[in-house]
Each structure stands twice: as structure tokens, then as C-alpha cells.
Amino acid sequence: MSTSKARWAAVTGHSLFWPVVALIALLVANTIYRPGFLSVEMKDGHLYGSLIDILRLAAPLILVGLGMTLVIATGGIDLSVGSVCAISGAIACLHISQQPDQNALGGVLVALALGVGLSLVLGVWNGALVSIIGIQPIIATLILMVAGRGLAQLITEGQIITINSEPYKAVGVGYLLTLPLAIFIAAGVALVVAAVTRRTALGMIIESVGGNAEASRLAGIRSGRITFLVYVISAVCAGIAGFMITANVSSADGNAAGLWIELDAILAVVIGGTSLAGGRFSLGGTILGALLIQTLTTTVYAMNISPQTSLLFKAVVVIAVCLIQAPAFRARFARRRPAAPAAPTAADQPKEQVPA
Amino acid sequence: MSGRQPVLTMTAISKSFPGVRALDGVDFRLFPGEVHALMGENGAGKSTLIKVLTGVYGNDAGVISLAGQQVSFSGPMQAAAAGVSTVYQEVNLCANLSVAENIFIGREPRTLGAIRWGEMRRRARDLLVKLDLHIDVTQLLGTYSLAVQQMVAIARAIDIQARVLILDEPTSSLDATEVEQLFRIMRQLRDEGIAIIFVTHFLDQVYGIADRITVLRNGRLVGEYPTAELPQLALVEKMIGKELDVLESLDEHAKRDLAAIEANTPFLQAEELGRKGSVVPFSLTIHAGEVVGLAGLLGSGRTEVARLLFGADRADHGKVAVDGKPTSLRNPIAAIGHDIAFCSENRRTEGLVGELSVRENIILAMQAARGWLRPIPRRRQDELVDKYVKALSIRPADPEIPVRNLSGGNQQKVLLARWLITEPRLLILDEPTRGIDVGAKAEIQKLVVQLSDGGMAVLFISAELEEVLRLSHKIAVMRDRQLVTELANDHTVDADRVMQTIASGTHHEGPEA
Numbered sequence: 001m002s003t004s005k006a007r008w009a010a011v012t013g014h015s016l017f018w019p020v021v022a023l024i025a026l027l028v029a030n031t032i033y034r035p036g037f038l039s040v041e042m043k044d045g046h047l048y049g050s051l052i053d054i055l056r057l058a059a060p061l062i063l064v065g066l067g068m069t070l071v072i073a074t075g076g077i078d079l080s081v082g083s084v085c086a087i088s089g090a091i092a093c094l095h096i097s098q099q100p101d102q103n104a105l106g107g108v109l110v111a112l113a114l115g116v117g118l119s120l121v122l123g124v125w126n127g128a129l130v131s132i133i134g135i136q137p138i139i140a141t142l143i144l145m146v147a148g149r150g151l152a153q154l155i156t157e158g159q160i161i162t163i164n165s166e167p168y169k170a171v172g173v174g175y176l177l178t179l180p181l182a183i184f185i186a187a188g189v190a191l192v193v194a195a196v197t198r199r200t201a202l203g204m205i206i207e208s209v210g211g212n213a214e215a216s217r218l219a220g221i222r223s224g225r226i227t228f229l230v231y232v233i234s235a236v237c238a239g240i241a242g243f244m245i246t247a248n249v250s251s252a253d254g255n256a257a258g259l260w261i262e263l264d265a266i267l268a269v270v271i272g273g274t275s276l277a278g279g280r281f282s283l284g285g286t287i288l289g290a291l292l293i294q295t296l297t298t299t300v301y302a303m304n305i306s307p308q309t310s311l312l313f314k315a316v317v318v319i320a321v322c323l324i325q326a327p328a329f330r331a332r333f334a335r336r337r338p339a340a341p342a343a344p345t346a347a348d349q350p351k352e353q354v355p356a
Numbered sequence: 357m358s359g360r361q362p363v364l365t366m367t368a369i370s371k372s373f374p375g376v377r378a379l380d381g382v383d384f385r386l387f388p389g390e391v392h393a394l395m396g397e398n399g400a401g402k403s404t405l406i407k408v409l410t411g412v413y414g415n416d417a418g419v420i421s422l423a424g425q426q427v428s429f430s431g432p433m434q435a436a437a438a439g440v441s442t443v444y445q446e447v448n449l450c451a452n453l454s455v456a457e458n459i460f461i462g463r464e465p466r467t468l469g470a471i472r473w474g475e476m477r478r479r480a481r482d483l484l485v486k487l488d489l490h491i492d493v494t495q496l497l498g499t500y501s502l503a504v505q506q507m508v509a510i511a512r513a514i515d516i517q518a519r520v521l522i523l524d525e526p527t528s529s530l531d532a533t534e535v536e537q538l539f540r541i542m543r544q545l546r547d548e549g550i551a552i553i554f555v556t557h558f559l560d561q562v563y564g565i566a567d568r569i570t571v572l573r574n575g576r577l578v579g580e581y582p583t584a585e586l587p588q589l590a591l592v593e594k595m596i597g598k599e600l601d602v603l604e605s606l607d608e609h610a611k612r613d614l615a616a617i618e619a620n621t622p623f624l625q626a627e628e629l630g631r632k633g634s635v636v637p638f639s640l641t642i643h644a645g646e647v648v649g650l651a652g653l654l655g656s657g658r659t660e661v662a663r664l665l666f667g668a669d670r671a672d673h674g675k676v677a678v679d680g681k682p683t684s685l686r687n688p689i690a691a692i693g694h695d696i697a698f699c700s701e702n703r704r705t706e707g708l709v710g711e712l713s714v715r716e717n718i719i720l721a722m723q724a725a726r727g728w729l730r731p732i733p734r735r736r737q738d739e740l741v742d743k744y745v746k747a748l749s750i751r752p753a754d755p756e757i758p759v760r761n762l763s764g765g766n767q768q769k770v771l772l773a774r775w776l777i778t779e780p781r782l783l784i785l786d787e788p789t790r791g792i793d794v795g796a797k798a799e800i801q802k803l804v805v806q807l808s809d810g811g812m813a814v815l816f817i818s819a820e821l822e823e824v825l826r827l828s829h830k831i832a833v834m835r836d837r838q839l840v841t842e843l844a845n846d847h848t849v850d851a852d853r854v855m856q857t858i859a860s861g862t863h864h865e866g867p868e869a
Binding site for chain 1: 666668688689692698700705706707708709710711712716720721723724725726728729730731732774
């Protein structure tokens with residue numbers, strides 16, 4: 001009896017328990033409202049359904065969120081990701097629009113390479129401002145957040161570049177093995193980021209720098225390089241997300257592409273259990289957070305909530321999830337329950353482990 | 357004492373946390389006008405007892421009565437209102453508020469909601485003068501030394517008409533003169549009839565001030581003794597529950613032939629090394645296998661010397677040679693490259709990464725030296741970590757729990773383990789035994805001896821002269837940010853002589869500023 005109780009406590013105490021509950025609750029609410037919500041059907045060898053749409057539409061946010069997770073884990077923040085999305089999408093669309101045959105795969109690949117390359121440069125810019133010059137991350141990336149929109153406009157010459165390129169469109173709405181290609185891209189990038197951080201010591205070192213920068217310096221960590229690196233990774237992730245966003249609509253709008261995605265990404269990271277103060281991060285948590293936010297967006301549209309109030313609705317749900325996740329907030333409402341069992345004797349017991 | 361009624365009695369107090377019996381039927385009595393030392397190792401239950409008393413925790417069993425009335429406080433605020441005030445180890449005041457604001461925060465004299473600043477300042481001044489502290493109460497608290505901040509915390513506590521004043525390790529960050537100043541105030545308060553509970557790890561201080569001692573061990577009461585009837589060694593034995601011969605045997609270590617060690621090639625030679633505003637240029641030579649003690653008051657420049665030698669701060673004057681070859685210790689990475697390791701005195705802010713696990717904290721420096729692209733294989737990590745968790749008896753022995761959940765002594769050992777696995781040739785230890793219990797202290801001292809016997813050079817910084825004398829071959833004395841002299845630790849040197857040197861500052865050669 002008590003072991004099952006302890007197991008239950010371990011489940012509810014998990015940092016991702018409440019986001020998962022919120023996600024399930026949203027799915028249930030949708031199903032009640034629209035019984036066909038959960039159904040997935042096969043048409044022309046492609047899977048269709050609201051769930052598939054949510055996965056596909058969440059892909060750009062997942063990508064941006066992954067990079068943002070690493071930046072936030074070092075104790076920083078990257079406000080420029082939306083602008084980077086717009087710039088990389090703009091340069092890719094510009095290159096494709098100049099091709100004689102917009103459907104040629106070669107031209108599209110060069111366009112993608114250009115976009116990634118430019119994102120890399122923008123990441124280096126952010127990284128240099130923060131780690132070499134030492135500007136506070138929120139200010140340093142605010143520069144590119146604002147200036148980047150101008151840069152994107154410059155690339156598109158103030159116009160919306162519309163393209164007609166099947167290979168490029170595939171990045172956003174194409175299918176592979178019955179599923180949207182975007183899902184595979186997001187999953188692939190997630191696997192690469194996970195491998196780079198968890199198969200090497202990078203993840204631990206990022207957490208160390210974010211957890212205690214001075215202690216990390218005195219342990220011989222070159223924290224400047226680590227900080228630099230995460231901004232580059234973040235920009236590249238945002239650049240790839242920019243392809244998806246522009247491919248979805250086959251056009252590059254320097255003003256609208258990726259607008260406010262930095263806020264959704266930061267939310268996804270926080271919902272995923274990574275502290276804005278830096279330190280321990282969870283890539284899986286961020287992906288879950290991104291899915292929750294996209295489900296919410298889809299719900300708002302599906303329930304015909306007017307666009308004017310949809311942001312408010314979203315805000316309410318997000319606040320609820322963030323609050324219920326905070327142990328201090330839960331403690332106010334829950335009666336004090338014994339925590340997980342600890343070491344056997346008082347002498348072995350460190351003071352701090354005693355619940356307050 | 358027998359004729360009087362105790363102001364506070366705690367009877368058969370028990371408190372359990374899941375899996376732990378933190379207090380088991382503990383009795384405690386406190387009389388008005390006494391300083392009562394509460395002693396025990398980390399985890400003995402001292403803090404829990406105080407937290408039960410002040411209402412931070414509820415007790416499972418037992419009765420608390422204050423001046424004959426049974427009480428049960430809901431929290432420290434209520435306890436303070438009833439006359440039980442606490443001053444914590446870490447000064448928990450606001451450095452960015454003025455002294456007066458700190459004393460009256462939350463209970464400012466008001467008229468219709470508006471604060472009467474004049475009255476507040478005047479009352480603060482009066483209160484501090486009573487404590488023999490003449491400072492400007494309108495200045496920010498942060499501009500004063502830790503000692504003054506501690507006094508302000510005490511002023512705040514006693515202004516709430518305290519009958520019982522609890523001082524939880526108030527001296528761990530104070531130097532000798534500051535401790536004396538604190539003691540003077542404690543005696544004054546005692547003579548006014550306030551009962552003081554004094555929690556500390558410094559045995560000398562207990563004998564300097566306490567009237568009676570209550571010893572706890574493993575959550576149980578060992579006994580209550582008049583200080584005069586409990587010799588120091590007996591106290592230590594009661595605290596740790598076994599005979600303590602480790603410290604005795606260490607005494608022989610230091611008094612060995614310094615000449616034999618000095619004959620080795622020097623590992624590190626610093627020549628006129630200095631930094632403006634930090635430490636006056638000094639020269640220091642450390643040989644392999646040598647323990648160099650760095651003595652001096654708090655703020656005398658001991659830590660600054662260590663930081664220059666580790667490259668934590670950059671020297672702007674002088675030269676350094678390692679193994680006889682000139683080099684520059686411009687940053688920690690350069691120093692680590694020369695096999696120099698540094699355990700900072702501020703374990704939490706400059707040592708450990710609290711939310712990372714014990715394992716991750718231990719391998720951090722080694723991993724940093726390898727670069728993130730070459731992770732230490734998990735099996736190798738576990739081997740190394742297991743070895744040092746055992747060797748240093750780090751408790752609890754679970755390497756996967758966050759290091760911030762460990763007690764101070766165990767955190768210190770984790771920091772030591774981090775550097776020991778890198779096999780340094782010079783280990784700089786800045787106050788490695790501060791704020792940790794007697795058992796852990798002895799283990800760390802023993803380790804220093806073993807390491808130096810194994811050929812490691814050690815720079816040992818401590819405010820406790822006994823410890824420096826016990827371990828060091830050579831003692832460098834710091835005063836006012838100057839290295840004033842070096843003493844070979846032979847039979848002619850004792851604590852008095854070092855104290856005199858610190859006090860008088862007699863030095864054979866005065867390095868230029």
C-alpha cells in the first residue's frame with residue numbers, strides 16, 4: 001500500500017507531471033467538443049487528422065525551443081530567434097525565386113545552405129556580443145530581434161517573396177513514410193541536439209555554467225566558449241524553423257515570419273521544467289511544452305474562440321500550468337505530505353534534506 | 357543555578373522525518389543569564405531542536421515551556437514576539453537596505469502608515485550604542501564588515517524584547533577580534549538576564565564563553581554539563597561517541613625536519629607577486645611534499661594570495677616559476693595546466709554547483725580539462741567517484757543526489773575529491789575546515805598529512821592557528837594584505853608566537869607597496 005503511494009508521489013512529483021496532465025486535459029476537452037478530434041485516417045498514403053496537424057505545426061516551435069533550452073540553461077536568453085527565422089526564410093526564398101527552375105532540387109539545397117549559413121553568422125554575432133563583449137543576453141539578443149526584422153525586409157526588399165517550389169514546400173507540408181516531413185526534421189534535430197549534449201559532456205558543462213558560473217570558471221571550464229556555442233546552436237535551430245514557417249505558406253514575409261515565436265519558445269522551455277535562472281535542462285520537457293502550446297493554439301482555432309481573445313485564453317492556460325508546476329504554489333494547497341524516504345539514521349542525514 | 361527557575365524547558369522532544377529520527381526524546385533546559393552551548397556533530401539534531409523551538413517544525417512529541425507557560429509556536433515570527441529570537445549562521449539581512457531599516461524591517465514605527473524615519477534612526481542608534489557599536493545607521497548594511505552585520509542582526513533580535521537569544525554559528529565568518537567583540541556583547545546581554553543558546557563548531561569559543569554545555573548525538577541527548585567540569589577532549593569524545601586519537605597523532609607530523617623538504621626542488625616560486633588593491637607583492641616558495649600554512653586575520657590577504665597563485669585573479673606585478681621555469685598563472689586554466697588545484701573558502705558560491713549531482717561535481721574539473729568533446733566514460737566516472745566517496749567517507753554515499761543536499765563537511769569533501777582526482781601537485785586549501793564538524797575536520801587534517809607525505813605540496817589557509825600549527829612545515833604570516841614573515845614550524849613556534857607576529861607585524865623585510 002505504502003509503496004504504491006510512494007510510487008504515486010514520485011509520479012506526481014515529477015517535473016513533467018502537470019504539463020502532461022494539461023496536455024491530456026486539452027486533448028480530452030477537444031474530443032468532447034469535437035468527437036472526431038482523435039481520429040487519424042489514411043488518405044493517398046498520408047495520415048491525416050488533428051493530432052498529425054498538431055505535430056506538424058509544432059515542429060518549428062520544437063526546433064526553436066531546443067536551441068532556446070540550451071541558451072536558458074546557461075542562464076541566458078535569446079530574443080532574436082523570431083528574427084532569425086524570418087531572415088533565414090527570406091534568404092532561402094529569395095535564392096529560390098531567382099532560380100530559372102524553382103523546382104530544381106539543387107537550387108533548393110543551395111537555398112537551404114544559404115539560410116543555415118546566414119543563421120550561423122547571426123548566432124556568432126549573438127554569441128560574440130554575450131560571451132566576448134559581455135553584454136547581458138537579454139540586451140544583446142534584443143539588438144538582433146529588432147535589427148533582424150529590418151535585415152529580413154532588406155533581403156525581401158520590403159516585399160513578400162512568393163515562390164512556387166515543390167521541393168521547398170515539402171519542408172513545411174511534405175510527407176515521408178505517411179507522416180509530415182516536418183516531424184522527421186524536428187525529430188532529427190532533437191536527436192542531434194540530444195546526442196551532442198548528452199553523449200558528450202556538453203550538457204553537464206552547460207548546466208554547470210548556468211548553475212554556478214564562478215565555480216565553473218574556477219573548475220577550469222572555458223565558459224565563454226560554451227556560452228558562444230549555445231547561441232550559435234540556437235540560431236541554427238531557428239534558421240531551420242524559418243524554412244518550415246516560410247515553406248508552409250510558400251512565401252517569405254519579413255515582418256510576419258516567426259513573429260513572437262521567441263515568447264512561445266521561452267514558454268515551452270519553462271513549461272518543460274528548465275529554470276530561467278539556468279542550470280539543469282530538459283530537452284524532452286521542452287518538446288512536451290511545445291506540443292502543449294501548439295495543442296492550445298489548435299484548440300483555440302477549433303473551438304471558434306475569437307482571435308481577439310485567443311491570446312488571453314492561451315495566457316490563462318499557460319499561467320495555470322506554470323503555477324501548478326511550482327512546488328511553492330502546490331504546497332499552499334496540498335496538505336504537507338511526507339517526501340520520499342531518506343537515509344536510515346539521523347547521523348547520515350544532511351540537514352538540507354529535511355523537509356521544511 | 358539550582359535555585360533559579362529555567363526560562364525555557366524542552367521535555368522529551370521527538371521529531372521524525374521520513375526515514376529519520378531527527379530528535380529522540382531530547383530534554384533541554386535554559387536558565388536566565390547563562391550562555392548555553394549546544395554541541396554536536398552535523399546531523400546530531402542541533403538545528404532541528406532549534407527549529408522545533410522556534411516553530412519552524414512542529415514536534416511529534418514532547419512539551420516546550422517558556423517561563424512556566426506551555427508554548428507551541430507557529431513560526432519564528434510568533435516565537436520572536438514571545439521573546440525567543442534567532443540569529444542565523446548566514447546573516448539573513450538585506451545588504452541593500454540601511455542599518456536602521458534592517459533593524460526595524462517589518463515593524464517600523466509608523467504614523468498612519470507612514471514611517472517615522474527620525475524615530476527609527478534614533479532608536480537604531482541607541483540600540484547599537486548599547487552594543488558598543490558606533491556606526492552610521494543610515495549607511496547601507498552591505499558597506500559594513502560581516503562582523504558588524506552580525507551585530508546588527510543581534511541588535512535586531514534583542515530589540516524584540518528577547519528573553520531567549522539563539523545564536524546559530526554566529527562566529528563562523530568572524531576573525532579573532534570580531535569574535536571577542538561579539539563575546540563582549542554576549543556577556544553584557546547575559547548579565548542583563550537574557551538566556552543565550554550558542555551553537556558553534558569552535559571548541560575554543562565554547563570554553564571562552566559558555567557556562568553550560570548540552571551535547572547531542574544522533575538525535576539523542578548525551579548530557580548537560582557545566583563547562584568547567586567537562587574537559588575539551590571529553591567533550592569531543594561525547595560529541596563523536598568514540599575515542600579521538602587522530603588529532604593527537606597528527607601533532608608529530610609538522611614538527612619534522614623542514615630542511616629535508618626544503619632540499620627538494622621547489623615546485624612553485626612566486627617572486628614579488630602582487631595585485632593592486634588586493635595584496636602587496638609577496639615572495640613565497642613551496643616545495644613538493646611541503647605544507648605551507650597561511651596564517652592571519654580574516655581580510656589580511658590570505659585568500660587573495662591563494663587566488664593569485666591559482667590565477668583566479670590576475671597578478672599585475674612579479675613573476676612565477678613552476679618547476680624552476682618561468683610561467684604565467686593568468687587564469688585558472690593556466691594554473692590547472694600546471695597541476696595546481698584550489699578549494700575556495702566559499703564552497704557554495706565559488707566551489708560547487710549545487711544542483712549538479714555529487715558525481716558530476718567530482719568529475720567537473722577533470723572533465724573541463726579534457727574538454728567537452730571527450731567525455732569521461734561513465735564506468736570510469738563511477739570508479740573514480742566510488743573510490744573517493746569511500747576514501748573520504750562522503751555521506752550519504754549516493755553519488756546521484758544533488759550536492760546542495762549534503763552537509764557542509766560533506767560538501768567540502770566533494771570539493772576536495774574534485775581536485776584530488778586530477779592528481780594535483782599543489783593543492784591550495786582555503787579554510788577547508790570552516791563550519792564543519794569535528795569528525796570531518798579530523799579526517800581532512802589527516803588527509804592533508806597523507807597527501808603531503810605522498811609528495812603533494814599543500815598551501816593550507818585557516819583562521820584556526822592550532823590547525824595551521826599542527827599541519828604546516830612552514831607558516832607564512834599575513835597582516836594587512838602583506839606577507840610579513842615566514843616562520844619555520846619548529847619547536848620554538850607556538851600559537852602565542854604566531855599571534856604576536858600577527859598582532860605586532862614584525863617582519864624581517866618589508867616588501868614595497
